[in-house]
Amino acid sequence: MTSQPEPSGLQVDIIPVQGELNVGPQHPGSGHMRIYVKLSGDIIEDIDLDVGYVHRAVEKLSEIRNYMHLIPLVERPAILDAIHMNLGYILALEKILGVDVPERAQYLRSLAAEINRIASHLYGTGILGIFLGHSTAFMWGFGDREVWVEILQALTGARVTNSYVIPGGVRRDLTPAIKEMIEKALAYQRRKVKDWYKIFVNNPNIRSRLENVGVMTNENAIKWGAVGPNLRASGVYYDVRKIEPYAAYSKLDFEIPVYKEGDAYARLLVRFEEVEQSMRMIEQIIKEIPEGNILSDRFFKQIPPTRLKKWWEGQKKIVFPGYYASFRPPKGEAVSRVEAARGELLYYIVSDGSPKPYRLRIITPSYRMIYVFKQLAKGARYADLVAIYGSLDYFPPEADR
Amino acid sequence: MLSLSHIISLIKFYLFYPSFFAVIIFPGLIFTTVILLVTIWFERKAAARVQMRIGPLYVSKRTGGLLQLVADAIRIVFSEIIIPNGVNPTLYVLAPVLPLAFSFIPMVLIPFSSIPQSGSVLSPYYYDFYDPEIGQGVLVGYFVEYNMVLVLGILAIIPIFILLQAWATNNRFAILGAVRESLLSVSYDVLILMAVVAIALEYHTLDIARVVATGIPGIIANPLAALVFFVGMIMGTGRFPFDIVEADTELVLGPATEYSGFLFVLAMGGGYIATFAYSFIFADLFLSGWAPLSGLPGALITSIKAILVLWFSVFLRSVYGRYRLDQALRGSWKYLLPVAFASIILGLVVGWIWIR
Numbered sequence: 001m002t003s004q005p006e007p008s009g010l011q012v013d014i015i016p017v018q019g020e021l022n023v024g025p026q027h028p029g030s031g032h033m034r035i036y037v038k039l040s041g042d043i044i045e046d047i048d049l050d051v052g053y054v055h056r057a058v059e060k061l062s063e064i065r066n067y068m069h070l071i072p073l074v075e076r077p078a079i080l081d082a083i084h085m086n087l088g089y090i091l092a093l094e095k096i097l098g099v100d101v102p103e104r105a106q107y108l109r110s111l112a113a114e115i116n117r118i119a120s121h122l123y124g125t126g127i128l129g130i131f132l133g134h135s136t137a138f139m140w141g142f143g144d145r146e147v148w149v150e151i152l153q154a155l156t157g158a159r160v161t162n163s164y165v166i167p168g169g170v171r172r173d174l175t176p177a178i179k180e181m182i183e184k185a186l187a188y189q190r191r192k193v194k195d196w197y198k199i200f201v202n203n204p205n206i207r208s209r210l211e212n213v214g215v216m217t218n219e220n221a222i223k224w225g226a227v228g229p230n231l232r233a234s235g236v237y238y239d240v241r242k243i244e245p246y247a248a249y250s251k252l253d254f255e256i257p258v259y260k261e262g263d264a265y266a267r268l269l270v271r272f273e274e275v276e277q278s279m280r281m282i283e284q285i286i287k288e289i290p291e292g293n294i295l296s297d298r299f300f301k302q303i304p305p306t307r308l309k310k311w312w313e314g315q316k317k318i319v320f321p322g323y324y325a326s327f328r329p330p331k332g333e334a335v336s337r338v339e340a341a342r343g344e345l346l347y348y349i350v351s352d353g354s355p356k357p358y359r360l361r362i363i364t365p366s367y368r369m370i371y372v373f374k375q376l377a378k379g380a381r382y383a384d385l386v387a388i389y390g391s392l393d394y395f396p397p398e399a400d401r
Numbered sequence: 402m403l404s405l406s407h408i409i410s411l412i413k414f415y416l417f418y419p420s421f422f423a424v425i426i427f428p429g430l431i432f433t434t435v436i437l438l439v440t441i442w443f444e445r446k447a448a449a450r451v452q453m454r455i456g457p458l459y460v461s462k463r464t465g466g467l468l469q470l471v472a473d474a475i476r477i478v479f480s481e482i483i484i485p486n487g488v489n490p491t492l493y494v495l496a497p498v499l500p501l502a503f504s505f506i507p508m509v510l511i512p513f514s515s516i517p518q519s520g521s522v523l524s525p526y527y528y529d530f531y532d533p534e535i536g537q538g539v540l541v542g543y544f545v546e547y548n549m550v551l552v553l554g555i556l557a558i559i560p561i562f563i564l565l566q567a568w569a570t571n572n573r574f575a576i577l578g579a580v581r582e583s584l585l586s587v588s589y590d591v592l593i594l595m596a597v598v599a600i601a602l603e604y605h606t607l608d609i610a611r612v613v614a615t616g617i618p619g620i621i622a623n624p625l626a627a628l629v630f631f632v633g634m635i636m637g638t639g640r641f642p643f644d645i646v647e648a649d650t651e652l653v654l655g656p657a658t659e660y661s662g663f664l665f666v667l668a669m670g671g672g673y674i675a676t677f678a679y680s681f682i683f684a685d686l687f688l689s690g691w692a693p694l695s696g697l698p699g700a701l702i703t704s705i706k707a708i709l710v711l712w713f714s715v716f717l718r719s720v721y722g723r724y725r726l727d728q729a730l731r732g733s734w735k736y737l738l739p740v741a742f743a744s745i746i747l748g749l750v751v752g753w754i755w756i757r
Binding site: 019021027028029042129130131132133134135136137139140143199203205206208209381382383384385386 | 721
């Protein structure tokens with residue numbers, strides 16, 4: 001056995017040709033997880049994603065809560081994409097309950113979802129910007145998101161975690177004042193997107209950081225189970241809104257942007273074009289939204305007339321009928337799919353006839369990106385780790401649930 | 402017999418003695434410190450304007466939040482200095498001081514202004530700081546005829562201390578940052594040296610003051626060298642888009658990762674002071690320094706030009722992201738090195754034809 005030399009503070013384990021780096025969980029570029037990077041020089045040989053730092057046991061908790069009380073809980077994993085988390089859950093629940101949703105409520109669901117999609121994409125772009133050191137994109141992303149979050153606040157009463165969608169409809173109606181806000185926001189965002197292209201998307205510095213970085217081929221994207229904008233950036237035409245339309249999407253005219261390149265830059269472009277498509281949809285919705293009720297008659301009839309007069313006729317808000325307190329859906333199981341901002345979001349509910357679900361399973365888009373991230377980072381340069389991370393728009397709390 | 406006026410004139414003589422005045426007061430240590438604070442204020446305010454926000458305003462609304470910098474400086478200077486276990490404390494403390502010192506030493510050697518034989522408050526030192534190349538005195542801490550070489554030589558030492566900093570902190574992110582710095586320093590030093598060699602050949606001198614006295618700004622006589630020097634300068638001082646060594650989302654803060662409190666101020670301040678020193682060289686070589694004035698107003702003109710260069714280089718933060726290491730290296734060796742050679746040839750030709 002060799003004797004241990006006295007520590008003088010001068011021994012340094014110089015990074016050998018092969019070395020490891022612990023990126024996170026306390027690191028400016030890791031988010032709520034630990035990325036265990038095996039480096040070979042400047043090239044990443046392999047990464048291990050140590051996820052689960054923000055695991056909140058949403059699936060287990062949902063087995064001891066009433067269906068209605070679950071709405072705020074299932075939003076928590078992705079608070080900046082709350083409408084979609086909420087909507088997917090309600091869609092599955094409605095399949096078990098067998099409720100018809102009025103047309104106007106369907107349009108309002110699409111409206112809130114698209115506003116949320118814009119806000120979420122702007123957030124993701126901002127994070128990508130700061131990962132690449134572009135602080136202006138970071139501030140712009142959060143600043144422009146504010147406009148849409150304010151509209152969500154006017155519409156639903158909360159900036160994030162809106163709990164807007166309820167079984168059989170939505171909670172609040174669209175007012176002329178909100179319509180006016182939306183029109184202003186659309187004009188502002190259209191103007192601003194041009195500036196975005198000037199300073200960020202077409203910036204030669206940003207292009208050279210993103211082009212040909214983290215390339216995911218068509219086959220790999222399918223094999224690794226990528227979803228959402230990341231899948232569409234690899235040339236796969238797949239969007240739940242088109243494949244299996246829910247809410248009002250079958251009546252709306254919109255396109256799905258698809259890029260063949262599959263690199264980080266294509267993923268950024270897909271997001272920006274989706275923002276444009278979402279704005280088109282919002283325009284159509286506020287023009288074409290039909291008159292009518294926003295809650296299914298089955299539940300609407302149960303609201304006491306005095307409360308209906310005060311809240312519905314006065315302020316166009318729904319007060320919960322007593323039925324919601326602890327309803328017991330029939331036995332059965334249901335699966336719902338929605339296209340959340342980051343991709344396909346799947347809910348699976350098993351009901352055993354009690355007021356609580358027997359099992360609730362959530363498969364979030366970020367969860368499906370963990371493997372994609374691991375595969376894409378292999379062989380990239382160390383500086384590209386953050387570019388790949390940001391371009392995937394991976395959101396750890398959503399993956400951990 | 403010492404009369405009062407005699408004492409005052411003595412004090413005045415020693416106060417304005419260039420080795421003290423230029424180095425300590427203006428545009429040396431005190432002025433530089435103030436400018437650094439104002440520069441950080443400007444950096445925040447300009448970025449805020451681009452980024453649709455207000456910037457510092459909470460402390461002293463009337464002055465546009467200028468006092469916020471003082472508050473921040475006091476807070477960070479008096480926060481706790483943490484020395485990690487298992488480092489050599491002496492080297493750990495010394496490592497951020499050395500780059501700061503060597504960023505500042507060039508300010509002793511850079512000529513800030515010329516001294517006319519009479520009529521200026523600096524005229525008494527005309528003979529002590531006489532520069533035979535321009536036939537006038539120069540306002541400089543210590544006059545060396547070959548100051549161009551000496552200044553660049555001193556600035557080129559800084560990367561070695563940054564390596565020392567990373568070595569002393571014994572942190573993997575710091576080491577990775579140091580590896581990046583060592584790779585980058587080779588390329589940017591070559592660029593800066595070649596740009597300066599082009600100017601030296603063009604103006605037939607190694608004296609910065611002589612370049613200014615010629616009366617032709619370098620940016621007109623040799624725009625290629627100005628471009629190469631500027632890019633080399635922002636690369637060498639880690640300004641965007643070449644903030645590769647301290648890339649915070651990748652390397653936390655590179656070599657400065659482990660530092661806290663006042664040591665952190667020193668570790669980060671070195672970069673700003675080096676930028677300011679390079680800005681002075683840029684102002685002298687390419688923007689014809691103190692021309693058309695001389696004496697103290699001339700030093701003011703030089704400083705304003707240098708501050709504009711400094712502010713432009715910090716403003717780049719709000720326009721650019723950060724390049725990758727291999728992209729920066731490829732850019733400097735593949736694209737800028739040929740430009741640097743072209744600038745030397747241009748310097749030879751122009752120096753032969755135009756500048757005598």
